[in-house]
Amino acid sequence: MIRFRTVSILATAAAVASMGPTAASAQDVLKIGFAGALTGYLAPYDQPTQQGLELAIDEINKAGGIDGKIKIELTTRDVRSETAQSAVVAQELVDMGINVMIAPCDVDPAVAVGQIAQAANIPTIAPCASTPTLPGIAGPFTFANYTADNLQGTVLADFALEQGYKNALILISRDTPYTEKLPLYFKQVFEAKGGQVPATLEFKMGQQDFSAEVTRIKELNPAPDVIMTAAYEPDFPAFIKQLRSSGINTPVLGSDGIDSPTTLALGEIAEGVVFTNAGFPSEGGPLAKFNAAFTAHFGEEPTSVYPATAYDVIKSIEAAVKATGGNLDGQALRDAIDNLENVPVATGTLTYKGRERVPLRVVALNRIVAGEKTHVADVTPKAADVPAP
Amino acid sequence: MDLFLQQVVNALSLGGTYALLALGLAVVFSVLGLINFAHGELMTLTGYAIFFALAAGLPYPVALVLGVLVATASAVVMERVAFRPLRNSNATVMLLSSFAVAAMLHVLFQNLISARPKAIPAPQFLMRNVEVLGLQIGAVQLVSIAVTAISLLGLTLFLRRSTLGIATRAAASDFNITRLMGINANLVISTAFAISGLLAGIAALLWLFQRGSVDPLMGFLPVLKAFIAAVLGGLGSLSGAVVGGLLLGFIEVGLRAYLPDGMQAYREAIGLTIVIAVLFFYPSGLVPRREAVR
Amino acid sequence: MLLEVRDLDVRYGAVHAVRGVSLAVEQGEIVALLGPNGAGKSSILNACLGLAPRSGGSVTFNGAPISRLPTEIIVRRGLTLTPEGRRVFPHLTVMENLKIGAAANAKLRRETAGRVEEMLALFPALTDRRTQLAGTLSGGEQQMLAIARSLMSAPQALLLDEPSLGLAPNIVDQIFDLIAELKRRGVTILLVEQNVELSLAIADRGYLLASGRIALAGTTAELKSTGRLERAYLGIA
Numbered sequence: 001m002i003r004f005r006t007v008s009i010l011a012t013a014a015a016v017a018s019m020g021p022t023a024a025s026a027q028d029v030l031k032i033g034f035a036g037a038l039t040g041y042l043a044p045y046d047q048p049t050q051q052g053l054e055l056a057i058d059e060i061n062k063a064g065g066i067d068g069k070i071k072i073e074l075t076t077r078d079v080r081s082e083t084a085q086s087a088v089v090a091q092e093l094v095d096m097g098i099n100v101m102i103a104p105c106d107v108d109p110a111v112a113v114g115q116i117a118q119a120a121n122i123p124t125i126a127p128c129a130s131t132p133t134l135p136g137i138a139g140p141f142t143f144a145n146y147t148a149d150n151l152q153g154t155v156l157a158d159f160a161l162e163q164g165y166k167n168a169l170i171l172i173s174r175d176t177p178y179t180e181k182l183p184l185y186f187k188q189v190f191e192a193k194g195g196q197v198p199a200t201l202e203f204k205m206g207q208q209d210f211s212a213e214v215t216r217i218k219e220l221n222p223a224p225d226v227i228m229t230a231a232y233e234p235d236f237p238a239f240i241k242q243l244r245s246s247g248i249n250t251p252v253l254g255s256d257g258i259d260s261p262t263t264l265a266l267g268e269i270a271e272g273v274v275f276t277n278a279g280f281p282s283e284g285g286p287l288a289k290f291n292a293a294f295t296a297h298f299g300e301e302p303t304s305v306y307p308a309t310a311y312d313v314i315k316s317i318e319a320a321v322k323a324t325g326g327n328l329d330g331q332a333l334r335d336a337i338d339n340l341e342n343v344p345v346a347t348g349t350l351t352y353k354g355r356e357r358v359p360l361r362v363v364a365l366n367r368i369v370a371g372e373k374t375h376v377a378d379v380t381p382k383a384a385d386v387p388a389p
Numbered sequence: 390m391d392l393f394l395q396q397v398v399n400a401l402s403l404g405g406t407y408a409l410l411a412l413g414l415a416v417v418f419s420v421l422g423l424i425n426f427a428h429g430e431l432m433t434l435t436g437y438a439i440f441f442a443l444a445a446g447l448p449y450p451v452a453l454v455l456g457v458l459v460a461t462a463s464a465v466v467m468e469r470v471a472f473r474p475l476r477n478s479n480a481t482v483m484l485l486s487s488f489a490v491a492a493m494l495h496v497l498f499q500n501l502i503s504a505r506p507k508a509i510p511a512p513q514f515l516m517r518n519v520e521v522l523g524l525q526i527g528a529v530q531l532v533s534i535a536v537t538a539i540s541l542l543g544l545t546l547f548l549r550r551s552t553l554g555i556a557t558r559a560a561a562s563d564f565n566i567t568r569l570m571g572i573n574a575n576l577v578i579s580t581a582f583a584i585s586g587l588l589a590g591i592a593a594l595l596w597l598f599q600r601g602s603v604d605p606l607m608g609f610l611p612v613l614k615a616f617i618a619a620v621l622g623g624l625g626s627l628s629g630a631v632v633g634g635l636l637l638g639f640i641e642v643g644l645r646a647y648l649p650d651g652m653q654a655y656r657e658a659i660g661l662t663i664v665i666a667v668l669f670f671y672p673s674g675l676v677p678r679r680e681a682v683r
Numbered sequence: 684m685l686l687e688v689r690d691l692d693v694r695y696g697a698v699h700a701v702r703g704v705s706l707a708v709e710q711g712e713i714v715a716l717l718g719p720n721g722a723g724k725s726s727i728l729n730a731c732l733g734l735a736p737r738s739g740g741s742v743t744f745n746g747a748p749i750s751r752l753p754t755e756i757i758v759r760r761g762l763t764l765t766p767e768g769r770r771v772f773p774h775l776t777v778m779e780n781l782k783i784g785a786a787a788n789a790k791l792r793r794e795t796a797g798r799v800e801e802m803l804a805l806f807p808a809l810t811d812r813r814t815q816l817a818g819t820l821s822g823g824e825q826q827m828l829a830i831a832r833s834l835m836s837a838p839q840a841l842l843l844d845e846p847s848l849g850l851a852p853n854i855v856d857q858i859f860d861l862i863a864e865l866k867r868r869g870v871t872i873l874l875v876e877q878n879v880e881l882s883l884a885i886a887d888r889g890y891l892l893a894s895g896r897i898a899l900a901g902t903t904a905e906l907k908s909t910g911r912l913e914r915a916y917l918g919i920a
């Protein structure tokens with residue numbers, strides 16, 4: 001909390017300094033508002049996001065601002081992970097005269113924020129909400145940023161088929177679109193390309209105990225070649241522990257939700273798990289560079305990819321402002337973002353052009369080997385293979 | 390048949406953990422008439438204590454013991470800080486205070502430690518599979534059942550044999566008369582909280598072995614389950630809490646195991662409907678709290 | 684004076700139950716506190732033990748003020764109460780009820796076994812009931828258990844609230860015999876009773892309470908002789 005406040009004061013100070021005698025017009029400051037969940041159930045995503053935003057803005061401002069002249073001022077307000085509070089905060093930020101809005105990490109509050117910003121012609125970017133239908137629901141001023149669920153599902157299905165798996169089991173939870181739809185996108189692609197998904201098991205998020213499900217998997221005939229799920233902690237660790245401890249060694253595929261130190265700390269039971277995420281920090285690559293900058297800035301290594309994806313958001317905004325030649329008008333910015341192509345970001349590149357505001361980005365495949373994340377491949381799925389949201 | 394027996398073991402293991410949690414709520418409720426909704430945060434504290442103990446290089450078993458002790462001590466401190474000053478106000482005020490404690494701890498954990506989960510490795514032997522009477526049973530399940538049984542036995546002995554235990558039971562039935570025995574009311578209440586903290590700490594170990602990490606909001610769901618179990622068994626009744634916890638375990642595992650695939654989406658609703666149905670026929674729970682005869 | 688109550692006031696919200704009552708009990712005495720229902724008798728006893736809200740006045744025991752002390756400390760100083768309606772712990776066994784009576788301090792706890800035997804000798808009816816839950820005892824047995832439980836803390840003074848209430852006449856006689864026996868053993872007793880005749884038969888002195896005030900006080904002989912007792916009971920004092 002304290003850290004956030006300090007930084008926003010610094011950002012303000014930088015903004016005030018830039019309004020000194022040399023820079024006269026208000027055009028020289030780009031105001032970004034982050035309606036973020038610093039507390040509540042979304043805090044695990046929005047707090048790291050805040051860090052990524054800070055880092056990106058700090059870098060840009062230190063270099064003199066966008067194009068060397070437009071400084072960025074960030075205002076973060078806590079939405080407490082509540083949709084109603086998100087709407088209130090969004091309105092406050094709009095009233096403060098922000099130019100770009102950044103939404104919380106889940107679909108419902110992100111839609112609320114996006115709609116309020118849109119009414120004031122302010123573009124919104126949702127840094128880590130991954131539901132591909134989000135921009136469609138919220139309206140033409142709202143953009144996704146994160147690796148969409150249908151991209152991940154496609155990459156995982158392609159990978160499973162490459163491995164020769166023919167019969168997959170999916171484990172879903174209807175509690176969130178992520179845990180439900182991502183495996184269903186997988187199923188859609190897997191079946192379209194000749195695989196079979198005869199069994200779907202359901203879980204309740206936070207249920208801890210997967211013994212009943214595991215016992216049912218034991219009963220399955222034929223046994224599945226592979227198990228795919230978008231469960232994340234605490235569900236994923238509980239599931240795979242009980243799965244492995246009951247002697248089932250079927251390969252397991254997961255999604256970016258399990259990209260966390262907890263998964264690596266699971267030891268031998270997580271060995272061989274393959275999962276997708278927004279990028280792998282290959283040596284000399286942009287993500288490794290970002291992680292080093294993050295560690296230098298915050299004094300600790302990032303424990304998730306969310307700071308990097310938040311950094312990407314600021315890089316997209318920077319690219320859009322450059323494209324408008326410094327015009328901060330909402331409509332102009334919106335159009336500029338919508339036309340971005342191959343923007344170099346921390347996780348690779350981003351393309352919004354022709355993507356209906358859900359960016360095409362690289363999906364990384366990772367495998368856990370001896371408690372370490374190893375790189376399998378970076379994949380950009382064929383647009384035609386990706387299921388419609 | 391084998392699979393059925395395995396599901397029974399699964400239900401016992403899950404129900405046992407619920408029973409420990411519900412018992413923790415019930416011990417405090419029986420003495421003070423308070424549902425402590427910050428009970429789950431005691432589990433979270435156990436998790437963070439273990440995390441920091443391991444980070445400080447303490448041996449694994451020491452970290453576990455420390456985790457349980459932290460929950461026990463925190464429960465006593467929680468009573469002292471959040472409930473004792475309000476003891477003479479009505480039960481609703483204390484209930485709200487417990488919510489406030491939970492909310493404050495959430496924010497403190499999120500901002501002083503991390504909003505992201507912290508990994509807690511579980512011993513690798515718990516990942517094995519043990520054969521008992523021809524059944525393949527996960528070691529975690531066996532440990533859960535054994536730990537639950539030992540805890541219940543220990544608690545029963547304490548409540549039956551020790552003077553403090555008898556005093557705690559006496560206070561549960563008639564608080565003022567217990568004071569008339571010259572027994573320190575604060576001591577009895579602190580004991581009840583210590584017991585509830587100890588049970589929360591033990592349950593937290595079993596919970597953490599399964600989930601592999603601790604995060605600021607970890608305690609929310611278990612306290613909810615414990616509350617349902619305690620109501621099911623009869624609020625404030627200790628044996629009721631155990632019965633309610635086991636029953637809830639059997640309901641949940643039974644539905645997950647035997648509900649057809651198409652109906653799985655409704656199983657939470659069906660489970661709660663069963664709970665409501667039980668309460669319809671037994672409005673004070675299955676083993677109602679026996680009120681003092683006045 | 685062993686127990687002295689001065690200008691005691693007890694209020695329950697708007698209800699003024701005890702209005703400026705003063706009374707005293709000397710070492711070794713049995714003092715009867717008489718009066719119709721609702722006169723405030725139980726409130727006085729409860730206030731002495733810190734169980735009723737005292738809004739004014741003071742209580743001293745053995746010369747020391749006790750009116751601000753918590754109940755458990757008062758009991759540890761040697762004053763205790765056997766409450767109206769017995770209030771034994773119904774789900775504890777007879778033995779557990781007795782044991783808990785001696786839980787106040789370490790010295791008592793060490794002597795528990797001996798004192799339990801003493802109580803069982805004093806209340807032979809309880810001997811066979813040791814392992815039974817107190818809630819399953821008859822009313823008379825519960826009353827005996829309640830008194831025995833109070834005596835486990837070896838009190839100097841015992842406040843007895845309506846010990847004969849709801850009991851069969853032969854049991855009532857047993858209870859009063861017992862009270863007389865306690866006096867012989869040197870226990871000071873303040874007795875609240877509806878049964879005026881039996882009370883005056885064993886008491887040394889008495890107070891008559893009406894509408895929260897002392898209406899009459901004196902030795903039992905004085906109380907009996909004036910004839911004012913009956914009138915006071917009828918509320919025409």
